[in-house]
Amino acid sequence: MKKLEDSLTLQLLRSRESAMQFFRPILQETGFTEQQWRVIRVLNDNKQMDAKQLAERCCILSPSLTRIISRFESEGLIIRNRSEHDQRITLLSLSDKASEIFKEVSPKIDQAYATLIGKLGEEKMQQLSRLLTEVTKLTP
Amino acid sequence: MKKLEDSLTLQLLRSRESAMQFFRPILQETGFTEQQWRVIRVLNDNKQMDAKQLAERCCILSPSLTRIISRFESEGLIIRNRSEHDQRITLLSLSDKASEIFKEVSPKIDQAYATLIGKLGEEKMQQLSRLLTEVTKLTP
């Protein structure tokens, strides 16, 4: 059997590391960690989500999310509500303050994104995005 | 400006998470963590490397690598040597014991890999690999 020159998971890790370098300086400025920003980003797109969904979409395990949420709540960035239908479920949404911060940072992120696309090329970017979506769908 | 449905870095993270699910059960058996296995895997491919190169290729920061190396050395899995030309550099290589372990685990990894390729398709796999290599090369 032919030996692969490199493992896919390692390639995914390295390429993510490269891609992150476009955004790290911006995150550094905001003071948010990568994980914290993922939470803000995903919550901004989905207005309201329960903690489990949010954890899945952010690739953050529940215990880590609990910590981030607790901190954000105490800082007035996130609003935590119990679902009426199911008292186990925590519904989460961004506060106006957090939405405001997102609006301020977002253009810088978009700009870095544009730089990245500029370097890789629009077409390759879309190709890559499609393939990654397929890989993500491989497991339930 | 058109809003992207999802960020590349998050897609890379999620797809890696999916891909990892094929290998996690095997790693669990061995008792190695993801990072530890990356060190063993990369060192097995490159016979001898200095710590900096190894850290870069494994996407592990030096302090974390120091810890892993120290532990592996005390367990007799890794051999640490000073470079003759430059006394700052630590040259690392797998012990016979570690090579043996790699040989035992490797077939299982290959098998999981084959399953993954089977699900995604050989061609898409190669396409993806090429694109990821390009992304990795975007930053120095």
Next chain:
DNA sequence: GCAAAGTACTTAATTTGTTAACTAATTAAT
């Protein structure tokens, strides 16, 4: 309708990652 199983978090303990400061060795600059 009530015990048993399942779900959605949360808490606690351990390991790992991250940042910054530090030591030792080498290279560069005047």
Next chain:
DNA sequence: ATTAATTAGTTAACAAATTAAGTACTTTGC
């Protein structure tokens, strides 16, 4: 030549990830 700057690696302090166990609520099965 000797100080200054750079590089490789380590150490220390803190934040985050991971695993396992725990709590509260809901659904299922008899």
